[in-house]
Amino acid sequence: MEIVMPDTYFFPSKAISRFKKRAKLIHRETGKTHNEALEEIARGFGLPNWHHLTLHADASRHCELAFANDLIVAYDLKEAENVDTALFTENLYLFGLCRKPLIARFRDGDEDKWEPESETEYERMADEYRLFVRTGGTAPEKLEDAVELVQSSSFFPPEVFWWKGTLYEGLGAHPVLPQQPIPEHLMSAFGAPARGEKLISPQVSASKGTGVNGNVADSYSYCIHCERAYPEGAYRQKLSWQLCPYADCDGDTVIDNWGWRRIRKENPGYPEVPELGVQYPMHGPNYVAPKNPKQKTKRKSK
Structure with missing residues (x-):
């Protein structure tokens, strides 16, 4: 349960069944009737009785349905x-579902690397938003229809909107993707952040596919700071920095990132698929210096 606004309590759809199980436990432990136990649970949330709790739960359930299926x-x-x-x-009631994503958005978008805002400030920023659900009619089935409806909602476009449970950034309709689960072999190789x-x-795991040119080597990047390879697209997020995914390296994936194919071209003895965690010196034992482009020589005038 979350108090999303004064006198507004958000109860997830599974809350009622959990409360009833808790009431049975209270009945067995104290001898109170099931109804008395339910009333006690409601008062524990600051509500006058169980009936008021069910009213909030019903409003929350309708909110969850709108969040999952509407705009x-x-x-x-x-x-x-x-x-x-x-x-x-x-x-x-939408704050029960949207407040945490808003807080995360402000936190991830904080560009002050040295003095980021406090968590309390992110919460305050999220609480300065108002949330609206589409009124009546049929929910838009296509994203472009949802964007068109959002454009009609106000003269000023919203910074974010949710369509069928997915958060989008403004009218550009760029989805804010959820964090992908970290495969165990990557976590083991990179170390805990x-x-x-x-x-x-x-x-996409580099071990299961190839790069844009059909070359497995294109699926890997190389950190020139620690001289280790890693799957393309992996990095360590620290505020607005994107660092080398290896926990003991402070290299930057933007300025210290080379393609593994380039490293192999200059070090033909290196494997096509690099081993994670292994250091591959930029100038290995079989290093071949890149050739300079041929320069045209001017003919001497007689």
């Missing part, structure tokens, strides 16, 4: 005044 828009307090209420209706960092897994 939600988020506006800051000032711009929310211009939302077309014939198309969208404000729903405070430090506090305040998180390891981002590549979308």
Whole structure:
């Protein structure tokens, strides 16, 4: 349960069944009737009785259905005044589903590398938004239809909206993708990230595919700082930095990143598929210096 706004309590759809199981346990331990136990649970949330709790739970359930199947828009307090209420209706219960993604968005978008905002500040920023759900009619089935409806919601476009449970950044309709689970072999090779960092897994495992040119080597990147290879797309997130995925390296995947194919071209003895965690010197024992492009010589005039 989460108190999303004053006098507004969000209860997930499974909460009622859990509360009833808890009431049975209270009945066995204290001898109170099942109804008395339910009333006690409701008062524990600051509600006058069980009936009020079920009203909040019912409103929360309808909110969950709208979130999963319909269109939600988020506006800051000032711009929310211009939302077309014939198309969208404000729903405070939506904060139970949307508040954490908003907080995460502010946290991930903090560009101050040295003095990031506090978690309390991110929460305050999220609470300065108002959430609206589409009013009546049939939910848009296509993303372009959802974007068109969002455009009609207000003169000012929202920074984010949710369509069928997916968060999108503005009218460009770029989905904010969830964090991919980290395969165990990558976590073992890279090491656990430090506090305040998180390891981002590549979308596709390099061991199961090839690069853009059909070359397995194109599926791997190479850090010139620690001289180790890693699957293309893996990195360690620290504030707005994208660091080498190896926990003991402070290389940058933007400026210290070379393609593995380039390293192999200059070191033909290296394997096509590099072993994770193994150091491959840039100038290995079989290093072949790249040839300079041929320069045209000017003919001497007689």
